[in-house]
Amino acid sequence: MKETLNANAQAVLEVVRRSHNHPTALEVYEAVRKVRPRIGVASVYRILHSLAQQGLIRELGRSDEACRYDGHIERHDHAICTACGALLDLPVEVRLSEEALRSAAQAAGIELHSHEVRLYGLCTACRQRLQQVESVEG
């Protein structure tokens, strides 16, 4: 059990908090390297897991290729582009009733700690890109 953060862990936490685009572990590694050049990948992975376990950052299930991290630890929802895999924070909360959550958790037999709504669809860029392809092919 580690309570205080050393310089490496501080740097990792800083990077994750400062980046608003859900960096992967390797991206965090590259960024942290600039300020702590001697750090290795293994330590970055170790620190990320440890920070996530302490609730200081959030580990997002990998939607496309690699696991991504989020400095926003307040509960929030996501939108995921089914074409390019982009994972966006929703700026608004999708409201749902406590009662619905509680009964669903009970039905599944789990002790509910948190929840997330995921919206799937096409982001603006992909929508435009696909329309162009259609018009060329069609």
Add this chain to the structure above:
Amino acid sequence: MKETLNANAQAVLEVVRRSHNHPTALEVYEAVRKVRPRIGVASVYRILHSLAQQGLIRELGRSDEACRYDGHIERHDHAICTACGALLDLPVEVRLSEEALRSAAQAAGIELHSHEVRLYGLCTACRQRLQQVESVEG
């Protein structure tokens, strides 16, 4: 564009539909091998992607280590154990309003196709396991 499913694809689809525990691609491969021994991993991956693209199965973002597939293509929600990574289908729907969804999608700038609610917490097994650890350590 392929419309008809050949014997390999049929077998893969059968396996995914028959298994009620979100198999990984490798698990599907092992199961399909029993009925089509000459099939290779590459084909299984190809077929899984193709079936998912045709909407015949659903590709679940990898919650723990590997990508998992679901024969249930009707929209449904999931519960995820934060301790062991288990991914469970919710037997009931977590109801939320069309209006809330639509406005959230608009705020994120995506064209909404589907959505999913994810409940995070401890499954029964992990709850018990962790209680035991506590009582031993405490």
Add this chain to the structure above:
DNA sequence: TAGCAGATTGATAATGATTATCATTATTAG
């Protein structure tokens, strides 16, 4: 029906993310 163009397949190598190993270094207790 034979022969061929193109698609499909599967064995295998390659890739990319993550984890394990382990010698070295830093930290702490005595």
Add this chain to the structure above:
DNA sequence: CTAATAATGATAATCATTATCAATCTGCTA
């Protein structure tokens, strides 16, 4: 200060997935 212990990072190993490519199958034409 020294011994014990924990933390670190370089590197190898692992695991899922993808790319490559020769072999095979498909439908089609002559």
